[in-house]
Amino acid sequence: MTSETRKRKWDICFDPRTKVLLLIISMIIATTAPSLSYECALILLIAFMGILCGKVRYSIIGTIVFLALYLFTTLYLGNVTGTAYTMFTAWLSLVFKVYPCGMLAGIAVSTTRVNEFLSAMNKAHVTKKVVIPLAVMLRYLPTIREDWHFIKDAMRLRDVSPSLKGLISHPGMTIECLYSPLLMAASKAADELAIASVTRGIENPHARTCLIQIRFRIQDFLIICCFAVMMVVNFIGRGGAI
Known part of the structure; x- marks a missing residue:
């Protein structure tokens, strides 16, 4: 038995309906996040799910890229003004809204x-x-x-x-x-x-x-609960920000 076979044996399989539901929840969180800290938490949660599905390299690289953009935003844009600030802010605002959904969609497509x-x-x-x-x-x-x-x-x-x-x-x-x-x-x-x-x-x-038996299992309920808690915390933080 090869190492790849052993790896696939221990991967956790989620119901395709769970992945669709998580995509919807992620879109809600990404579009209503009060700050980048909440989106970082969402990325870490998505990376955790990807690792459980066996997409370890994909999850690590995706997290590193997002954290690099986050550090660029917090460290560089705070000292920039004028046209450069407007240009980077408009571009990064769109990237931060789309990136979590794209990362989760990549995991869902490659594992379904x-x-x-x-x-x-x-x-x-x-x-x-x-x-x-x-x-x-x-x-x-x-x-x-x-x-x-x-x-x-x-x-x-x-x-x-x-x-x-x-x-x-x-x-x-x-x-x-x-x-x-x-x-x-x-x-x-x-x-x-x-x-x-x-x-x-x-x-x-x-x-x-x-x-293959298609049904909800305990791992589906647990991961849905994790994303649901993240969404509730996101709305609480948004209410506090307002």
């Missing part, structure tokens, strides 16, 4: 299989007009990521750097070799995934079957 998601949404009686686009998206993102790596490998063979430096030094060549093939691959992948989903009976009106 399409069949589990479909079965969970079927149990929740969610309309197929919502479920089918989301199911295609779950399979679409990994496909595009694979195409991205293939395109970068092909660019290196042509001695074109797929980086910001390469874009600045050779913008025309970078766009021709990177963005144009990526857009074509994305369009083709979307059509193929939609056709494959219909072929596999995604529009079947009858109830779906799944080998």
Whole structure:
């Protein structure tokens, strides 16, 4: 048994409905947080969930990036005035609102299989007009990521750097070799995934079957309680700030 197999064995699996609910709670917390300290607490809670799901590297890197932005905001922007202050404040305000939801969405997408998601949404009686686009998206993102790596490998063979430096030094060549093939691959992948989903009976009106039992477990209730407590504390702090 390899180390990767042992790691997956000890990972905690959350119900897909739990992840959707946590995304909604995170959006509420991020948009109503009275200060950056509450958003830092939210990021730490999301990172804790990611570690439980087995996304250790992703959670650590995401937390470090957010803390770096937080330190930049508190240490640098306090001594800046004028146009630079307005520009960075407007940009970072948007980043701080979107970052926690994006980080949690990355964990949810990377740890949720399409069949589990479909079965969970079927149990929740969610309309197929919502479920089918989301199911295609779950399979679409990994496909595009694979195409991205293939395109970068092909660019290196042509001695074109797929980086910001390469874009600045050779913008025309970078766009021709990177963005144009990526857009074509994305369009083709979307059509193929939609056709494959219909072929596999995604529009079947009858109830779906799944080998994995989709149900709420103790870990789902505990993590929902943690996020709910965070939301309550956030509203209490917002009331105190007002």
